[in-house]
Amino acid sequence: DGGITQSPKYLFRKEGQNVTLSCEQNLNHDAMYWYRQDPGQGLRLIYYSQIVNDFQKGDIAEGYSVSREKKESFPLTVTSAQKNPTAFYLCASSQQRLAGVKDTQYFGPGTRLTVL
Amino acid sequence: AQSVSQHNHHVILSEAASLELGCNYSYGGTVNLFWYVQYPGQHLQLLLKYFSGDPLVKGIKGFEAEFIKSKFSFNLRKPSVQWSDTAEYFCAVNNQGGKLIFGQGTELSVKP
Numbered sequence: 001d002g003g004i005t006q007s008p009k010y011l012f013r014k015e016g017q018n019v020t021l022s023c024e025q026n027l028n029h030d031a032m033y034w035y036r037q038d039p040g041q042g043l044r045l046i047y048y049s050q051i052v053n054d055f056q057k058g059d060i061a062e063g064y065s066v067s068r069e070k071k072e073s074f075p076l077t078v079t080s081a082q083k084n085p086t087a088f089y090l091c092a093s094s095q096q097r098l099a100g101v102k103d104t105q106y107f108g109p110g111t112r113l114t115v116l
Numbered sequence: 117a118q119s120v121s122q123h124n125h126h127v128i129l130s131e132a133a134s135l136e137l138g139c140n141y142s143y144g145g146t147v148n149l150f151w152y153v154q155y156p157g158q159h160l161q162l163l164l165k166y167f168s169g170d171p172l173v174k175g176i177k178g179f180e181a182e183f184i185k186s187k188f189s190f191n192l193r194k195p196s197v198q199w200s201d202t203a204e205y206f207c208a209v210n211n212q213g214g215k216l217i218f219g220q221g222t223e224l225s226v227k228p
Contacts, residue, residue, distance in 0.1 A: 033216075040125065042206060042218035043160075058215065090160060104150070105216055107160040 003027065004108035006091050011113045013078070013085070021076045021111045023091035030096060032074035033105060036060060037088040046089075049074055078113060086115045118143045120209050122219035129197050130227050137192040137222050139207035148210040149190040151181055154221075155203045163205070166190065177201070199228045 004025045013019045025032065031050045035043040045058030049068040063082025068074050074093075078085045089112075092105040123138040141147065151163040164175025171183040181192045190207060207219040 042220045045215055109159050
C-alpha cells in the first residue's frame with residue numbers, strides 16, 4: 001500500500017524537551033516537505049528537501065531541524081528553541097527533484113503535537 | 117512576497133446549494149494552481165490542479181475551478197453541495213520555484 005506515513009498521530013511534550021516526528025514515504029519521490037498547520041493560517045513551510053543529504057529552510061524554520069539520510073525518510077525535530085510548537089505537522093512528498101515543474105505534493109496524515 | 121488569499125474563512129450552506137470559494141494570488145509569472153481538501157480526521161487530499169491549457173479544470177467529486185489570469189484568481193465551484201462536502205478547503209500556488217504557498221483555508225459546513 002503506497003503512501004506517506006507519519007508517526008505518532010498524537011504527541012505530547014514537556015516544555016524544554018526536543019521531540020522528533022517521523023515521516024516515511026514509499027512512493028519513490030525525490031522531494032519531501034514539512035509544513036505546520038495552525039487554525040486560520042493555512043499551511044506554512046518549515047523545511048524541504050529535493051534530494052538525499054540536502055535540505056533547505058522554508059518560511060518558518062527557526063526552532064526546527066531536519067535530516068535526509070535516506071530517500072524515503074525525512075524526520076523533523078522540534079527543538080526547545082521553538083517558541084510555540086503546539087500545532088498540527090504535515091509531511092508531504094513530490095516526485096520531481098526539480099520541484100515546481102508540474103509537480104504535485106501528496107500529504108501524510110499528520111502529527112498533532114501538544115506542548116504541556 | 118508571494119501570497120495566496122482565500123476570502124471566506126467559514127461558509128455555511130444547505131444541501132443542494134451552489135458553492136463558490138474565492139482564491140486570489142499575488143504573482144505575475146507562470147504558476148501552477150491547486151485546491152486541496154481536508155475532510156474531518158482525514159489526510160489533506162488533492163481536489164484538482166491547473167498547470168496549463170484549458171483554464172476550466174475539473175476535479176474529483178464534481179468540483180471544478182476556473183483560472184482567470186487577468187484577475188489572478190482560481191475560484192473553486194460546485195453546482196450542488198452535499199453534506200459529505202463538509203471539510204476545510206485550501207488553495208495553493210506554486211510559482212515553479214519549488215515551494216507551495218497556501219491560503220488560510222476555508223471551512224465549509226453543509227447542513228443536511
